Amino acid sequence: xxxxxxxxxxxxxxxxxxxxxxxxxxxxxxxxxxxxxxxxxxxxxxxxxxxxxxxxxxxxxxxxxxxxxxxxxxxxxxxxxxxxxxxxxxxxxxxxxxxxxxxxxxxxxxxxxxxxxxxxxxxxxxxxxxxxxxxxxxxxxxxxxxxxxxxxxxxxxxxxxxxxxxxxxxxxxxxxxxxxxxxxxxxxxxxxxxxxxxxxxxxxxxxxxxxxxxxxxxxxxxxxxxxxxxxxxxxxxxxxxxxxxxxxxxxxxx
Amino acid sequence: xxxxxxxxxxxxxxxxxxxxxxxxxxxxxxxxxxxxxxxxxxxxxxxxxxxxxxxxxxxxxxxxxxxxxxxxxxxxxxxxxxxxxxxxxxxxxxxxxxxxxxxxxxxxxxxxxxxxxxxxxxxxxxxxxxxxxxxxxxxxxxxxxxxxxxxxxxxxxxxxxxxxxxxxxxxxxxxxxxxxxxxxxxxxxxxxxxxxxxxxxxxxxxxxxxxx
Numbered sequence: 001x002x003x004x005x006x007x008x009x010x011x012x013x014x015x016x017x018x019x020x021x022x023x024x025x026x027x028x029x030x031x032x033x034x035x036x037x038x039x040x041x042x043x044x045x046x047x048x049x050x051x052x053x054x055x056x057x058x059x060x061x062x063x064x065x066x067x068x069x070x071x072x073x074x075x076x077x078x079x080x081x082x083x084x085x086x087x088x089x090x091x092x093x094x095x096x097x098x099x100x101x102x103x104x105x106x107x108x109x110x111x112x113x114x115x116x117x118x119x120x121x122x123x124x125x126x127x128x129x130x131x132x133x134x135x136x137x138x139x140x141x142x143x144x145x146x147x148x149x150x151x152x153x154x155x156x157x158x159x160x161x162x163x164x165x166x167x168x169x170x171x172x173x174x175x176x177x178x179x180x181x182x183x184x185x186x187x188x189x190x191x192x193x194x195x196x197x198x199x200x201x202x203x204x205x206x207x208x209x210x211x212x213x214x215x216x217x218x219x220x221x222x223x224x225x226x227x228x229x230x231x232x233x234x235x236x237x238x239x240x241x242x243x244x245x246x247x248x249x250x251x252x253x254x
Numbered sequence: 255x256x257x258x259x260x261x262x263x264x265x266x267x268x269x270x271x272x273x274x275x276x277x278x279x280x281x282x283x284x285x286x287x288x289x290x291x292x293x294x295x296x297x298x299x300x301x302x303x304x305x306x307x308x309x310x311x312x313x314x315x316x317x318x319x320x321x322x323x324x325x326x327x328x329x330x331x332x333x334x335x336x337x338x339x340x341x342x343x344x345x346x347x348x349x350x351x352x353x354x355x356x357x358x359x360x361x362x363x364x365x366x367x368x369x370x371x372x373x374x375x376x377x378x379x380x381x382x383x384x385x386x387x388x389x390x391x392x393x394x395x396x397x398x399x400x401x402x403x404x405x406x407x408x409x410x411x412x413x414x415x416x417x418x419x420x421x422x423x424x425x426x427x428x429x430x431x432x433x434x435x436x437x438x439x440x441x442x443x444x445x446x447x448x449x450x451x452x453x454x455x456x457x458x459x460x461x462x463x464x465x466x
Contacts, residue, residue, distance in 0.1 A: 003293060007286045028263050075262055133462035141462060175462065 014150040019252050023092075023239055030073045030088035031237075033066050034107050039085035040064050047077035047086060053203065053212060057103070065105035068094060069206035069220075072234040095231045095244025099206065099222060102232060112229055114250035119195050123169050124249050126158045129199070130168035130192070134185050135178030135217065139235035140202035144172065146238050159245055165189075170197035170228075176204035176217040177224060189225055199248070200227045201241060203234040210234075259387030270376055281369050288362050301355035305441040305453035308352060317437045318430045319408020320364065321457055324349035324356035331404035344371050354456040393420040407431060407460065431459040 016023065025031070042062030048054070055070035056077055064085070066077075078086045095112045096102050102109075114120055133141050147154040148161065162168050165188045177185060189198070200221045203209035208219035221227050231244040246252040255262055265273070291297050307317070312325035322329045326348050332341040347363030349356030393416050400413040408430030417423040438457045442450060 004290055007290055010286060011283055028269075074257060076257075136462050138460060138462050 039083040134175040136175030140174035165191035260385035325352035
């Protein structure tokens with residue numbers, strides 16, 4: 001007993017002060033991208049040619065935008081650009097309520113708004129989630145899992161991953177929704193009591209990611225289930241996921 | 255981080271030093287926490303003789319990774335196919351009893367030897383380019399190729415087939431969990447239902463991967 005107390009004392013309290021205190025992520029982290037339109041040539045398509053997921057789009061006027069639902073944050077576009085028109089910041093806040101909001105053209109991002117009043121009164125202080133990996137590679141799953149560790153301590157916000165859809169208020173889906181997992185995903189959703197919410201995490205769940213348009217995948221959750229929160233990344237940093245969840249339940253307002 | 259043909263970032267000296275510092279701190283915490291396990295009579299009582307697999311069973315079902323090594327099987331891609339002598343200094347961890355305790359001890363011992371291996375490897379890093387995606391354009395056409403990697407759950411098999419133009423036509427990965435789920439099923443026979451969570455966590459298998 002004494003040894004347990006001593007070891008606890010030595011290891012100390014590890015939970016971060018987030019969201020009361022802001023968090024700065026280390027330099028190799030690539031967060032929300034920014035486009036410097038003054039540097040971008042209308043006729044140049046170098047970034048589009050190297051992007052593995054066609055996340056970069058140019059409209060008729062040659063104006064570039066980045067679709068965060070597809071972006072892998074792989075830096076290929078940044079490295080291919082001769083004019084440094086694309087930069088990746090340290091900003092991890094990227095979750096949105098609609099997929100349309102994830103298309104960055106004017107470097108403005110409408111971050112996720114809280115749930116509607118009625119549903120927020122039910123889930124705002126206690127949100128139980130069932131995680132379904134619909135053909136995921138375990139990267140997004142690992143970054144969700146880490147939210148349960150003492151440093152993030154998801155439980156202090158009333159959010160918890162549960163072992164059955166019957167106990168859950170919402171689904172958190174990762175993976176591109178492979179054909180083999182589609183039925184299981186739909187059955188899990190049906191097993192959830194109403195009202196229920198759906199959260200899609202990672203480029204695969206948002207758009208099919210690197211597996212997009214493969215014959216065995218359904219290009220993400222949209223079109224199969226109604227999605228309430230989109231969390232981009234490949235995989236998203238745990239802070240991106242936490243930020244998205246807290247915005248959804250109204251614990252981060254700005 | 256990873257990209258075809260290399261990695262996205264170099265490991266410069268400042269980052270190496272920070273990395274080694276954090277690794278040391280993480281090991282100190284893990285060591286302190288895990289030693290509480292070994293000293294706790296109630297934990298040891300639950301671990302010992304629970305979810306036992308014999309060496310013969312492990313061999314017959316083709317068990318891989320730490321659960322195989324906990325049954326004293328000398329099965330590790332790093333040692334079995336170490337043609338470049340990369341892992342000659344790596345100290346392997348083996349258990350005898352094949353139970354939850356043996357699997358826990360193998361994992362703990364592997365933590366220690368992995369940290370030693372990483373420390374040594376990082377200190378002796380030679381100055382090579384960290385990114386060479388151009389090599390990817392030189393794949394042989396119409397070829398089947400496979401490789402084995404020792405992941406943290408055990409042996410991972412990668413198989414790739416290229417087409418006429420040397421582009422990848424098909425790629426399949428077999429996860430170590432694919433072999434080890436049957437080991438979990440086998441070790442639960444004749445056991446109490448309350449042993450399931452213990453055995454489940456002691457195998458720590460993947461529910462996703464690309465097998466579904």
